[in-house]
């Protein structure tokens with residue numbers, strides 16, 4: 001069975017939450033994989049990957065079920081706005097568990113969990129490069145201290161086939177969660193996938209999502225065959241460091257996404273309109289530059305770089 005449907009819920013104030021969704025149920029039984037794309041509405045590569053999965057997957061060859069929320073944050077997708085839902089100004093990426101009677105974003109999270117994610121054993125949260133970001137592709141998962149779940153999560157993550165793999169402890173005390181965090185919180189395997197830049201849907205980034213999804217579907221047995229990987233160097237990252245501006249000013253990055261930087265290395269500068277140096281931005285640890293924020297303007301507390309602290313590098317043969 002292969003079906004597309006826009007799931008709808010109407011709020012008390014008449015606003016409608018609408019989630020373009022798809023289900024592909026294989027001819028044979030097996031596990032369920034849930035995919036959530038465009039929690040940030042202009043991170044388009046994951047949406048395009050879902051569209052291709054819907055078109056190309058043959059349910060006759062599948063053992064198990066794929067459920068997709070193809071655009072989680074439809075208001076942002078339509079309005080082409082970044083980071084937040086334009087209806088309530090909230091971050092849908094921090095809206096789980098959500099509620100039926102809360103804000104618009106909370107109802108998005110609640111609906112997606114109820115209809116798409118809740119019944120799945122495996123969850124992919126597809127992100128990548130909002131309108132002012134240039135990223136290098138990476139994936140991330142959260143460890144829980146439950147070694148059986150953590151081992152499953154690690155194997156699932158490595159099956160995806162990325163070069164940059166972030167693994168960090170789940171913060172159970174956080175007030176709200178992303179879908180990739182909510183998964184291990186509920187005993188599921190969850191993976192954050194990040195590829196894309198500046199609201200574009202460049203082919204290599206779309207393929208990163210698409211091929212990685214096929215790989216994990218093979219890994220968990222929904223599709224036949226083994227994950228296909230190129231020989232690669234895997235960088236294991238054990239923390240995400242958001243480097244921020246300390247002052248308002250003009251921002252000049254000096255490194256690029258995917259650069260490996262040493263502790264103390266200069267990443268960029270913030271200057272004033274006369275060219276006077278206001279802040280020299282340095283790396284707090286040996287890291288991979290996962291993302292660079294691209295606008296010329298910055299302000300106090302604004303993100304400048306996303307770094308993944310490097311734990312180890314390992315060469316993997318195919």
Ligand SMILES: [Zn+2]
Nearest residue numbers: 040043127128
């Ligand atoms: Zn995102």
